[in-house]
Amino acid sequence: MTEEVGSRSVSALKMALISLLCIFILLSPCTAQVPLVVWTSEGYSLPALAEPSAGQIVAGGKLVSYLKSALTTSPHNVVLFLQDKLSIDDFTVYGGVFGNKQDSVFMNLESALETSAHLVLPALAWSAAESVEELFHKEFGIPALHTEPAGLAQLQLSSSQPSLLVISLPYTTGTQSKELLRKNDETIGDVLTLLKSRGIPYTAVYTGLRPSHVTEDTPISNTGGFSGRSLLQLPPETTVKPPVIFNSTTSGPCILFWADHLNVAFESKSFDLAPLTFNNTHPVALDGSMCNETVSRLVLNYNNVLDYKSFQVIFAMRKIFFPVSGRNWMVMEHVQLNYDGETALFNSTRGINTPAEYSFHCQRVSNTESPLLVPSSATDKATLWTLLFTEFQIQSFTVTENFAYASDCASFFTPGIWMGLLTTLLMVFILTYGLHMIMQLRTMDRFDDPKGPVISVPQNE
Numbered sequence: 001m002t003e004e005v006g007s008r009s010v011s012a013l014k015m016a017l018i019s020l021l022c023i024f025i026l027l028s029p030c031t032a033q034v035p036l037v038v039w040t041s042e043g044y045s046l047p048a049l050a051e052p053s054a055g056q057i058v059a060g061g062k063l064v065s066y067l068k069s070a071l072t073t074s075p076h077n078v079v080l081f082l083q084d085k086l087s088i089d090d091f092t093v094y095g096g097v098f099g100n101k102q103d104s105v106f107m108n109l110e111s112a113l114e115t116s117a118h119l120v121l122p123a124l125a126w127s128a129a130e131s132v133e134e135l136f137h138k139e140f141g142i143p144a145l146h147t148e149p150a151g152l153a154q155l156q157l158s159s160s161q162p163s164l165l166v167i168s169l170p171y172t173t174g175t176q177s178k179e180l181l182r183k184n185d186e187t188i189g190d191v192l193t194l195l196k197s198r199g200i201p202y203t204a205v206y207t208g209l210r211p212s213h214v215t216e217d218t219p220i221s222n223t224g225g226f227s228g229r230s231l232l233q234l235p236p237e238t239t240v241k242p243p244v245i246f247n248s249t250t251s252g253p254c255i256l257f258w259a260d261h262l263n264v265a266f267e268s269k270s271f272d273l274a275p276l277t278f279n280n281t282h283p284v285a286l287d288g289s290m291c292n293e294t295v296s297r298l299v300l301n302y303n304n305v306l307d308y309k310s311f312q313v314i315f316a317m318r319k320i321f322f323p324v325s326g327r328n329w330m331v332m333e334h335v336q337l338n339y340d341g342e343t344a345l346f347n348s349t350r351g352i353n354t355p356a357e358y359s360f361h362c363q364r365v366s367n368t369e370s371p372l373l374v375p376s377s378a379t380d381k382a383t384l385w386t387l388l389f390t391e392f393q394i395q396s397f398t399v400t401e402n403f404a405y406a407s408d409c410a411s412f413f414t415p416g417i418w419m420g421l422l423t424t425l426l427m428v429f430i431l432t433y434g435l436h437m438i439m440q441l442r443t444m445d446r447f448d449d450p451k452g453p454v455i456s457v458p459q460n461e
Contacts, residue, residue, distance in 0.1 A: 033124055034086050034210070035087070035120070036063075036120075036206070038066075038067075038203065038205050039118035039119075039203075039204050040074045040075060040204070041192075041196065041203075042115055044073070067135055075202055076140065077200055077202045078162075078202070078204075079167065080132065080166045082209055083170075083206070083209070084168075085210045085212035086171065086207065086212055087208070087212040090177075095110070106181070108185050108188050132205065133164075133166060142164055144164045149191055152165070159199070159200055170184070171208070173212065241258070241278035243257060243258035244257040248291050253399050254396070256394065256396075258278065258392075259274060264306070264386075273300070285301040286298070287299065287301055295316075298314070298394075298396070306339075308340045309340060312339070315335055315396075317332045319356050329354065330353060330354050332349070332360075333347075333349055334347055334348055337381075345382055347373070350372075351372030355407060356397045356398060358395070358407045359393055359395035359403045359406045360395070360407055360409070362393075362408065363391060364388070366386075367386065368386060
């Protein structure tokens with residue numbers, strides 16, 4: 001009796017475990033996509049459509065946009081090949097890849113794609129694939145006609161009237177899948193040959209109702225909150241801020257200016273001028289700017305900055321010829337702040353200069369650490385301000401549409417290079433001294449013979 005109760009308990013436990021496993025499998029999330037291929041008959045084209053990025057899954061709304069755009073230039077006789085199951089892995093395993101074209105089971109499909117305009121969506125959400133037929137039905141306003149390839153010859157098709165033909169293709173797993181895919185490809189080839197022989201232009205679509213291979217995926221919420229990059233993840237979109245361009249009235253652009261941040265701080269308040277400076281919607285006003293062959297002046301005008309109604313940042317530059325180098329140089333004479341009638345003046349002649357045909361670039365322009373901006377005097381208002389411009393770049397002479405080669409403010413011999421050189425020289429000196437001392441060692445070349453006279457060695461040897 002005890003053994004019977006024990007066996008029943010074990011059986012119940014096994015059933016509970018099996019049920020729990022089944023529930024876990026059913027509830028586990030998976031990533032299921034099917035490929036979709038669209039192509040037209042020869043002589044027709046598809047509009048230039050941006051193909052989805054690697055790893056992007058095309059959903060219903062995006063699919064509608066693709067199909068509507070394709071139908072603007074492609075024939076309206078649509079042949080929809082719906083296979084029971086299809087995955088991109090089927091093309092990878094059985095297609096003519098890696099140079100094995102003769103072993104491909106998609107010979108007719110590959111031939112059609114080579115000679116016609118086509119669109120390939122490798123990852124279409126299978127829920128959207130189920131609605132492909134409905135999408136064409138709504139677009140044309142006609143019902144879909146499900147037919148067999150053998151009965152296609154009896155249909156009366158017209159190149160001027162739209163039609164929607166749906167041909168179902170089977171699929172099986174296991175060892176017979178390759179041969180069945182080959183037969184499906186022959187069916188596609190027979191249909192296309194029939195339409196071509198009758199002179200009927202067509203738009204063909206090949207996709208599946210379900211994925212034949214499902215890749216399980218673990219959501220980020222179940223991985224301990226991990227939010228790092230994953231395989232095939234799309235890179236984050238980055239927006240590039242346009243540079244400030246000042247155009248002269250005669251020769252086009254004459255000043256280019258760009259920076260990542262333009263931080264100005266007065267006492268404990270700080271403000272970044274970059275969002276107000278580099279944008280296409282409301283570009284900064286450049287009233288007061290000017291340029292000619294020898295002098296350039298860039299004036300950035302703002303309103304309501306740090307409680308100041310009017311605020312200006314002025315960069316004054318001059319072209320100077322230096323006989324030592326034998327060339328013209330652009331030298332920034334000063335950076336000036338004008339705010340509600342007050343003025344703060346920073347000298348910048350020592351650090352901000354470059355050959356006139358180059359642009360000047362510096363990762364950090366500041367009046368604090370390694371200052372390139374120095375207050376004009378100890379009593380100037382500039383001593384109350386803190387400026388920090390990051391990724392600063394400016395060009396005020398010999399300007400074209402883009403920045404010229406950038407002369408960077410960083411010196412060639414950085415502290416790290418100097419430390420490496422000095423350490424290397426010290427090690428070489430120690431090695432040389434050691435070799436020199438070893439070479440000065442001398443061994444005895446005379447030995448005392450106990451049977452002979454005593455050796456006398458002069459002091460000078």
